[in-house]
Amino acid sequence: MSRPRNPRAAALVVAAAAALAACADGGGGGAPTTEASPPGTATTAAPGEEPSLEFRGPNGEVPVPSTELTLSDEEVAEVREGGYTAAFVWHENSAFIQAVESGVRESFDELGIEVVASTSAEFDAAQQAANVETVMANAPDIIVTIAVDPTTAAEAFRPAVDQGVHIVVLTTPPAGYTAGEEIVGIVTGELTAYGRGAAEMLGEALDGRGEVGWIYHDADFWFTNQRDQAFKDWLAHLYPEIEIVAEAGFSDPARTEDIASAMLTQNPELSGLYVAWATAADGVLSALRAAGRPEVRVVTNDLDETMTLDMVGGGNVVGVVANSAVQTGRDLATMAAYGVLGKEAPQMAVTAPVPTTAENLAEGWEAEFAEELPADLRDAAGG
Incomplete structure (x- = not known):
């Protein structure tokens, strides 16, 4: 199911060049890693203490700046020669998602990756499961997605995992899916x-x-x-x-x-x-x-x-x-290239908001x- 393009929401995907250096005026923060926080939580300050800008991903993923996602000229050429295809399985059709997809498409064009489907579940987990079935009929090599409901998505995306599809996640993966195994990795914001x-x-x-x-x-x-x-x-x-x-x-x-x-x-x-x-x-x-x-x-x-x-x-x-929506999209595309190349990707790449x-x-x-x-x-x- 294709969705109309929004010309203003051109190109984005949550990640980007912004390094995660400390920023006293509130925009950024230190490199967001911590040994103390449990998976998927931020560090909560005690009364009177300054809150922490550190956090971990849903499965304990350690964030790194998205600038660490890079491809050499040789790797770009290898991807272009592969004739790969991709599909989007989104949770909603907001201006943000349209901008992210625009960024992915921009980079996919440069990488010679053809988009064969784009779907939106409108926050309906059952609809997202049906959308997975729909896009799998096109046999994509890559799926870019964000889970509506992590538990339901774990079952819904299982056929894609079993068929070796390279799944790249914006923010929220299916429950139990880990980077380097069921998914390539996660791209999100700080x-x-x-x-x-x-x-x-x-x-x-x-x-x-x-x-x-x-x-x-x-x-x-x-x-x-x-x-x-x-x-x-x-x-x-x-x-x-x-x-x-x-x-x-x-x-x-x-x-x-x-x-x-x-x-x-x-x-x-x-x-x-x-x-x-x-x-x-x-x-x-x-x-x-x-x-x-x-x-x-x-x-x-x-x-x-x-x-x-x-x-x-x-x-x-x-x-x-x-x-940094459009850039986030570009970073998702780069992470997808890691997948088809068999190149180890960061567990989670993040960018600072504005x-x-x-x-x-x-x-x-x-x-x-x-x-x-x-x-x-x-x-x-x-x-």
């Missing part, structure tokens, strides 16, 4: 830095005080779970006069409008909201407008046009943590989509 960036943008917008709500992803999704928690940890550490007075989780992004409406009714003094990602924040903005609450500040993750327009128009959104406000919008858009800010958004931003 998740604890997302949380710190969101906390800093909200804290600054609220002048360091106020009551806020936390709308988190209530599902077994290791990346969003840690990213959401990192926001809480950094907000408490950096802004002790800001209190999270309301918490609510969602598994279906379509429910966030109702969640936000209830939160606003029960907490009339609310001055800020954190939402797990941009698509889920759409419903939150609708709730704020319906309630006539233009003063409530919102931060979220994954820059898109809806969040950008609200932000530059002086709406509720004061900050969005941008990914906390984005109206002041550095052009930088954030470039990081997210690898293109200049479109003219209509520049006009809306007054530049």
Whole structure:
């Protein structure tokens, strides 16, 4: 099932050149490795201590900067001569995923890898299992995916594993699948830095005080779970006069409008909201407008046009943590090449995000989509 291309969400895939050097202003962090954290968790600070930017992957994978993914000219030529094919088995069809796929396709073109299918499950695990069956009819050499539900995906992708398909994962692998065995490896973002960036943008917008709500992803999704928690940890550490007075989780992004409406009714003094990602924040903005609450500040993750327009128009959104989506896509393609070459890949390659406000919008858009800010958004931003 093909999906329409979004020309603005051109090229991306979570990874990129940004080295994971320590960054005191909140954008980056030290190389994210730790011996203390259990698999799939971030290090949680004790009261009064600075939270850690270190983390591990869902199976204890040690992150490395995505700049370590490289191919020689000879390796590129070898891949091009292989006549390989690939398919996408996505969890949803967001602007972020479209940008990631655009980046993968760009690099696949350079590598001579033909895309034979692209599917979206819209967060339905059963649909993703059916999509695996559909793409396997095309006998791809490579599958690029992110699991909707890790447990269900473990069974759904088993036929691909058994047939020797090289599976490359964006963020979330099927349960029990390990790098170098069932999958080639994982490409994702430096998740604890997302949380710190969101906390800093909200804290600054609220002048360091106020009551806020936390709308988190209530599902077994290791990346969003840690990213959401990192926001809480950094907000408490950096802004002790800001209190999270309301918490609510969602598994279906379509429910966030109702969640936000209830939160606003029960907490009339609310001055800020954190939402797990941009698509889920759409419903939150609708709730704020319906309630006539233009003063409530919102931060979220994954820059898109809806969040950008609200932000530059002086709406509720004061900050969005941008990914490096197109580059992430390129890195996924490079990792796929490792697979077909039989070259050992890093377990998990990561990139630093870019906390984005109206002041550095052009930088954030470039990081997210690898293109200049479109003219209509520049006009809306007054530049």
